[in-house]
Amino acid sequence: MIEIRDLDKRYGDFHVLKRCSTSVAKGEVVVVCGPSGSGKSTLIKCVNGLEPFDSGTITVDGISVGDRRTDLPKLRARIGMVFQNFELYPHMTVTRNICLAQEKVLGRSRDEAEAKAASLLARVGLSDQAHKHPGQLSGGQQQRVAIARALAMDPIAMLFDEPTSALDPEMISEVLDVMVELAQEGMTMMVVTHEMGFARKVAGRVVFMDCGEIVEDADTASFFGSPRSPRAQAFLSKILDHV
Amino acid sequence: MSYNWNWGVLLQDPYLGWLISGVGWTLAVSAAAWVIAFALGSIVGVARTLPNRFVRGAATAFVELFRNIPLLVQLFLWYFVVPELLPEDWGRWVKRDLPLPEYTTAVVGLGFYTASRVAEQVRSGIESIPRGQTLAGYASGLTTGQLYRYILLPVGYRLIIPPLTSEFLTIFKNSSLALTIGVLELTAQSRQITEYTFQGFEAFTAATVIYVVITLSVTAAMGLVERRARMPGFIAGGR
Ligand SMILES: Nc1ncnc2c1ncn2[C@@H]1O[C@H](COP(=O)(O)OP(=O)(O)OP(=O)(O)O)[C@@H](O)[C@H]1O
Numbered sequence: 001m002i003e004i005r006d007l008d009k010r011y012g013d014f015h016v017l018k019r020c021s022t023s024v025a026k027g028e029v030v031v032v033c034g035p036s037g038s039g040k041s042t043l044i045k046c047v048n049g050l051e052p053f054d055s056g057t058i059t060v061d062g063i064s065v066g067d068r069r070t071d072l073p074k075l076r077a078r079i080g081m082v083f084q085n086f087e088l089y090p091h092m093t094v095t096r097n098i099c100l101a102q103e104k105v106l107g108r109s110r111d112e113a114e115a116k117a118a119s120l121l122a123r124v125g126l127s128d129q130a131h132k133h134p135g136q137l138s139g140g141q142q143q144r145v146a147i148a149r150a151l152a153m154d155p156i157a158m159l160f161d162e163p164t165s166a167l168d169p170e171m172i173s174e175v176l177d178v179m180v181e182l183a184q185e186g187m188t189m190m191v192v193t194h195e196m197g198f199a200r201k202v203a204g205r206v207v208f209m210d211c212g213e214i215v216e217d218a219d220t221a222s223f224f225g226s227p228r229s230p231r232a233q234a235f236l237s238k239i240l241d242h243v
Numbered sequence: 244m245s246y247n248w249n250w251g252v253l254l255q256d257p258y259l260g261w262l263i264s265g266v267g268w269t270l271a272v273s274a275a276a277w278v279i280a281f282a283l284g285s286i287v288g289v290a291r292t293l294p295n296r297f298v299r300g301a302a303t304a305f306v307e308l309f310r311n312i313p314l315l316v317q318l319f320l321w322y323f324v325v326p327e328l329l330p331e332d333w334g335r336w337v338k339r340d341l342p343l344p345e346y347t348t349a350v351v352g353l354g355f356y357t358a359s360r361v362a363e364q365v366r367s368g369i370e371s372i373p374r375g376q377t378l379a380g381y382a383s384g385l386t387t388g389q390l391y392r393y394i395l396l397p398v399g400y401r402l403i404i405p406p407l408t409s410e411f412l413t414i415f416k417n418s419s420l421a422l423t424i425g426v427l428e429l430t431a432q433s434r435q436i437t438e439y440t441f442q443g444f445e446a447f448t449a450a451t452v453i454y455v456v457i458t459l460s461v462t463a464a465m466g467l468v469e470r471r472a473r474m475p476g477f478i479a480g481g482r
C-alpha cells in the first residue's frame with residue numbers, strides 16, 4: 001500500500017532523511033519510533049506529500065507522491081492523517097469539522113456528510129459533543145474527533161504523528177482504544193508513537209529511526225525480543241524503564 | 244474674551260442643511276473607501292502569505308508604497324499628478340468626464356492607503372494561525388484556494404477583528420482630509436459655517452460630537468460582529 005524507497009531529504013546543510021526505505025502492506029500496522037529529532041515526523045509527512053523530498057520514491061496505492069503530474073489533493077483525500085496537536089478547525093463545530101472535506105473535496109451532499117459524521121461520532125463515543133466547538137472539548141475528545149474527521153473520507157490508509165503525545169495521561173487510553181479497534185478492523189496504518197504497549201498489541205512491524213536513518217525495521221516480536229542495533233537497544237531500555 | 248454663544252445657529256437654514264450634507268459626504272467617502280480597503284487589503288494581505296515569490300514581492304511593494312507616503316500627499320498625488328501620468332485620452336477623460344472627481348479621488352486615495360494597513364492586519368492574522376492547521380487542511384485534500392476560503396481567512400479575520408475595528412474608525416477620521424481636495428464633508432462644512440457665522444465653537448463642537456457618535460456606533464457594531472464570530476473555547480495562541 002505504502003512503498004518508501006531510498007528517500008532522501010535535506011534542510012539546507014542538514015540531512016534529515018538518509019536513504020530511508022520501508023513499506024506498509026495493505027491491512028498492516030507499522031509503528032515508527034526513535035528519539036526526538038530523528039526525522040519521524042518528516043518521514044510521515046513525506047508520505048502524503050506535505051513535505052517535499054529530494055530523491056527516492058514514495059508510492060501510495062501505486063501512485064507516485066513525488067511525481068509532479070500526480071494530483072496531490074486527490075491522493076491526500078484518500079489518506080487520513082492525525083496530528084499531535086489535533087488541528088481541529090476552531091471556528092467550526094465538531095460536526096462541521098468532520099463534514100468540510102467530505103463536502104468540498106469528495107463532493108458529498110450536506111445530508112450525506114452529516115449522516116457520516118453522526119455515525120463516526122457514535123463510533124468514537126462522542127455523539128453528545130456534535131454541536132460543540134473544539135475549544136470546548138478535552139484533548140482526548142479532540143483527538144477522537146480528529147480521527148473521526150480522517151475516517152469520514154473513507155481512507156485507504158491512516159497516518160498518525162504522535163497522536164497521544166499532547167495528551168494528559170488519563171486521556172491517552174481513550175484515544176489508543178479507538179486506534180486499536182481501527183487496527184483490528186484491518187485499517188492500513190503508519191503510526192509514529194512512543195506507546196510501546198500499542199505497538200506490542202497491534203503493530204506488525206516496528207521501524208526505529210535515529211539521526212535520519214532507519215536503523216531497524218523488524219517484525220514486532222523480534223524488535224522487542226532482540227533488537228539488533230545498540231541504538232535501538234539503548235532507546236528501548238530508556239523508554240521501557242519509564243513505563 | 245467675549246464670545247457670543249449661539250447654539251441656535253446650528254439649527255438655522257442653511258447651516259443645518261450644510262451639517263447634514265457634510266455628514267452624508269463623510270459617511271459616503273468613508274464607506275466607499277472601506278469597501279476598497281477591505282477588498283484590496285484582503286487580496287494584498289493574502290498575497291503576502293502565498294509561496295510564490297513574485298506575487299509576494301508585488302504585494303510587499305504595494306504595502307510599502309501606500310503605507311509610507313503621508314495620506315495627505317497621496318491625496319494630492321491622486322488628484323493633481325496621476326491624471327497627468329495617464330495615457331493622454333485617459334487623462335483627458337479623468338479631468339473632463341470623471342463623475343464627482345473630488346469624491347472619487349478621495350475614495351480611491353483613502354481606500355488604497357487604508358488597504359495597505361488592512362493588508363498588514365490580514366497577513367498577521369493568517370500568519371498567527373499555527374502551521375498545523377494548514378497541514379491538516381492540505382492532508383484532507385483541500386486545495387490552496389479552499390484552504391484559504393474555509394480555514395485561514397475565516398480564522399484569520401476573527402483573530403484581527405480588534406485591529407480591523409480601529410482601521411475602520413481611522414478611515415472616518417482620515418476622511419476629513421478629503422476637504423483638502425474640495426470634498427464638502429463634515430469638517431469642511433463646519434469650517435464653512437464658521438466663516439459665514441463666526442460661530443466656530445458651535446460648529447466644531449457639533450462636528451466633534453458627530454464624529455464621536457459615528458465612531459461609537461462603529462465600535463458597537465463591530466462588537467456585535469465580534470460576538471457573533473467568536474470561537475467558543477478558543478484561546479488565542481494557547482492550546
Ligand atoms: N522546516 C525545517 N527546517 C529546518 N530543519 C527542520 C525543519 N523541520 C524539521 N527540521 C529538523 O529536522 C529534524 C527532524 O525533525 P522531525 O520533526 O522529523 O523529528 P521527529 O523525529 O518527528 O522529532 P519529535 O520526536 O521531536 O517530533 C529535527 O532536527 C528538526 O530540527
Ligand SMILES: [Mg+2]
Pocket residue numbers: 040041042161162
Ligand atoms: Mg515529530
